[in-house]
Amino acid sequence: MKISIQQSDFSVALETQLLRDSNPNIGAIVTFSGLVRDLDNERQVESLILEHYPGMTESSLEKIIAEAQDRWSVLDVTVIHRIGELHAGEQIVFVAVASLHRGEAFSACEFIMDYLKTRAPFWKKCRDENGESWVEAKTTDEDASARW
């Protein structure tokens, strides 16, 4: 298992390769990458500024991964979340789940993302032509998380 909170970018190819190399039993790897969109409510986004709660962020992600491992047969998990200022088009978040078969990896990957969105202490501030404003939590994210 790997959890990394970092300013720097990450390589999807490299992270996927590291998972492949970690266990010869792996039969499926599902990856999710989250990116900074250029438009939000029809406003042109210059950048997002990501803040988090050091210490609690890592422990909350550990708990989310542990819960995924309780629910599905998961061989390995990587979660990377970037912080600081990120411009439109940049990568924000990466979740990869490795398992024996695809079904478990698909479910666990979606579960981890849904829970990360509603339980991990990150906050986004949006910078656009009008200045800066905090991004509001979405009820659709709560609904997605409540499905599980």
Added chain:
Amino acid sequence: MIAVHFFASIREALGVEHINIDLPADVKTIEQLVTFLASKHGDSWAEVLGKGSVMVAVNHEMADRFASLQAGDEVAFFPPVTGG
């Protein structure tokens, strides 16, 4: 002594990132801590920290307003999370 941290819009609204306070004997829960902070810092704190949407953590665990407090705890107040 407990440490109290504020994040994101809560931090900006209060103008402070973190404070250490000696816990008075009658402050045993998060709810009582909010009342105590409001009495010390004014109504704006009551308004910011009293909002129903404000989330609370004690020692890095999500908590509610009835969570109990003791010396050495780390408390944090923050808005609903928006990562990912």
